[in-house]
Amino acid sequence: MSTAVVASAASGRAQRMQAIRNGMLLVVTILLVWQGLYLWIGDIALASPLATVRYAARLLASDTFYPHLRDTMIAFVAGYALAVVLGLAIGFWLGFHRLSGEVMEPMVVAVYSLPKVTLYPILLLAFGLGISAKIAFGTLHGVIPIILFTLAAVRNIKPILLKTGRTLKLTPLQTVRSILFPATLPEIFTGLRVGFSLTLIGTLLAEMFASQRGLGFLLMNGIGLHNVEMIMAITLMIVVFAAAVSTLLLHIDHRLHQRL
């Protein structure tokens, strides 16, 4: 085996070690800055990292916390599932049907930059005050990137791949399974990854407005009670969850793109 291949494998490993080192260095730096700010500003406005983590642990152990966490999770998962189904369907249609894709794409992109929170009251009026409006809002956020990335993935399928399928006399189902799916997977996955994060943002945002349950509601509640520790503990949990999942998805995304 040539030295070049071995060298590149070793450098890939070295790069990953470097990336992990960088990540940990970043976390440590953030903790230090946080602690420094706490020492400077004081208890009235900030909680120290240690106090925050302890409060988070207490929350996770308490009975009153879980219903809210569960509510958020249900709304989030439902919203994401819906976003995936709708996003893939619409994205595939717009990708395959050239004219529709060209007409609609800029309009979908425009929705991306809207302060979608202003549309939330409409959803509340349409769906009522229950969990449906929350789910719809999360879906609204998550579906956009899934549509856009799926659209691009389908549109960018190299014609030669389709020709190969025809040459091999594959049925439509076989073509989808063995050619279209692997060819579009990396880019679609990026859309699913971004959609995941945006659905979470949408769900939390909805909860922060007109909700009596969920993590977003707890956060807003903390303002009235001036419970700094609770606000920071919940914020910390949300941030850690979002960052951890995002990093994992990024890693998978990276591997998928490398393959191609």
Added chain:
Amino acid sequence: MTRLTIYRLLVVAAAIGTLEALCLAGAIDRITMQPPHEIARDFVRLLASGRMNGAIRKTLGNAAIAFGMALAAGVSFAALLHGMRALRATLDPLFATYYAVPVFAFYPFLIVVFGLGDVPQVLIGFMLAVVAVIVNTLNGLDRVPRVLVKTARVHRLGRLRMATAITLPFAAPYILTGVKLAVAYALIGVVGSEFIMSRGGLGYEISFAYTNFENATMYPLIVLILVISIALNAFLTAWEKRLLLRRGQR
């Protein structure tokens, strides 16, 4: 007007037409939404009355401040970071995961620290916008070809002159992409924060109108924000296209 633009207008018209039909037929009741033609009428009335001028000024003003801060801080920080490879490598994971984290989750914390004035909203707008500027500026700076840097040295340009005469003009379209995102994010951040909890601004007015069942105020306000957002985005996209076209890129 291109064929595609005509199609898009037709799609929008069809959507509005469908809404109008559904409202008039009673499929959508008045409590949920009034017919589009009434929304248009209420929109004109609302703007003419001048009732919302204060809120408009507040929201746009705060968004502009958030944007301005993000642009200044973002470009400077990116320029600084560009030369410091170790620091940049450390911050890379932050930039990669930043937009996955719900920045709005920090809003309650900011309210507790700074009180319920304009500061938390501007900060949220800033926090949302600044990383887009940094990432895109870094991207533009990365793309400056080495031969142009060498050209600057052949012309004996000092570091500041090289930055203004070569680096920034080359990176401008990429920075403009960051600007486009920053404008949208600043507006989203400010309006979103006003909506969740604040004492004034368009987001606040929408939330107030909703809580008080004032559809005649609420829908026109929503339309207003949509119009502002779309107009800003369209303008910046056109500008970006012109810059890229001149360079032969699309």
Added chain:
Amino acid sequence: MTEAPHVTLRGVRKVFAGTGATSPVDALGPVDLDLAHGEFFAVVGPSGCGKSTLLEVIAGLTPVSEGTVAFEGKPVRGEVPDGVGVVFQEDASLPWLDVTANIAFGLRHSGLPADERERRVRRALELMGLVDFAGSYPAQLSGGMRQRVCIARTLVMEPRLILLDEPFGALDQQTRLLMGDELLRLWRTTGATVFLITHALDEAAMLADRIGVMSARPGRLIDAVETRWPRDRDSRIVEHAEFGAVTARLWKTLREESLKTLGAQMRST
């Protein structure tokens, strides 16, 4: 009486430091070289031998690891001296400026009065045949024309030493010959010293007063061929009886060095 050389290199070596992943690269040298005032000097050599590094060292774009470089009697260290112009291999036109603004780029901070600046730009446009494209943007021009814009931009500064790194590399053969003629014309008009890197032996043989042949990496000057052409030559010099002999001598030396480079490449895979 011999005049002092325009450019002097003594014992010049360049070693690129290794990073964590790569070992140090001994790229150039040791090189001794003198360029006379107004001389047209070409350098040929196998790929990777350090020709571009040599050019960058003379220009002051890269510091030497060992040895000295002097331009007009003064040492060259770390920055490009006044009076030196460089035309690079890659397209260095500024995409956001039109042709006129590109050419005028260096003059902006030169302190010259506006009418003198305009005069020089106009003359450069005429010399390089770009008058009809004065308002065009580089994206609208072919590769060859963009290179002409870069040459015009260099000329407008009236450099006393012009360094060119494979300026015609991306062009087709006919265009190269014509550009060669233009380069000779400019050389005569400006009276500058010209240092040209090229991988085309016939181009070097046709254009230069003297041709340096570089060895495989680390590049040293292993031969210098004097052509003794008349100053008012053009591409028709290829018909000259001596032209074949010059090219043959270049190839004889170069062939061995190129084989060494090729052998080294094959051994490493």
